[in-house]
Amino acid sequence: MMMERTLSIIKPHAVEKNVIGEIFTRLERTGFKIIAMKMVHFSPEQAIEFYAEHKKRPFFKSLIQSITSGPSTIFILEKDNAIQDFRNYIGATNPENAASDTIRADYGNNITENAIHGSDSAISATREINYFFKNHEILPRLR
Numbered sequence: 001m002m003m004e005r006t007l008s009i010i011k012p013h014a015v016e017k018n019v020i021g022e023i024f025t026r027l028e029r030t031g032f033k034i035i036a037m038k039m040v041h042f043s044p045e046q047a048i049e050f051y052a053e054h055k056k057r058p059f060f061k062s063l064i065q066s067i068t069s070g071p072s073t074i075f076i077l078e079k080d081n082a083i084q085d086f087r088n089y090i091g092a093t094n095p096e097n098a099a100s101d102t103i104r105a106d107y108g109n110n111i112t113e114n115a116i117h118g119s120d121s122a123i124s125a126t127r128e129i130n131y132f133f134k135n136h137e138i139l140p141r142l143r
Contacts, residue, residue, distance in 0.1 A: 002080060003079070003080055003082075004078070004079070004082035004083050004122065004125070005035070005077065005078045005082060005125060006076070006077050006082045006086050006118060006119045006125045007074070007076055007077075007117075007118070007119045007128040007132065008075055008076075008077060008086065008116060008117060008119075009067075009072050009074050009116065010023055010115065011114070011117065012066065012068075012069045012070035012071060013069070013070075013113045014107050014108075014115040014116065015039075015070060015073055017107065020073050027077065027089070030085075032077040032078070032082065033078045033079060033140075033141045034075050034076070034077060035076050035078050035138055035141060036076040036133050036137050036138045036139060037076070038073075038074055038075075038132070038133075038137075039071045039072065039073050039074070040071065040074055040132070041071045042067050042072060044064060047063075047064045047068050048064060050128075050131060051063055051067070059112060062112045063112055066112045066113055076129055076133060076138060078141070083118075083119055083121065083122060083125055086119075087118055087120065090102055090103045090104055091105050091108075092104065093114055094114065095107075095108030095110065095114050095115070103115055104116065
């Protein structure tokens with residue numbers, strides 16, 4: 001296995017539910033290390049730029065409205081096979097289709113308010129991490 005990094009966003013409706021700590025605890029218990037984090041309130045321009053790959057999808061407008069509705073918690077996770085393990089752990093994009101005990105099944109409301117974002121590939125992870133964090137803000141945990 002290879003040590004990887006992935007970006008995650010706890011979306012505004014989940015932040016409002018006060019489940020940030022619960023999500024962090026669950027992730028740490030499964031071996032993920034949080035190596036950077038911040039809170040951001042996306043502007044419409046930032047949201048459109050960040051989610052540009054979804055621009056032609058029917059849910060794009062509601063995605064932008066949702067992610068700009070309040071503050072989000074953005075963080076980088078690190079572990080062996082982080083990208084795929086995290087995708088499995090958060091569950092299907094639509095919480096109705098997510099396996100039980102996944103983050104989206106437990107905290108998501110619908111396909112737009114699905115609680116959490118996770119990078120879907122190494123290329124996306126690199127782009128998304130660089131979008132939000134400078135190198136000096138990333139603090140690998142050596143122990």
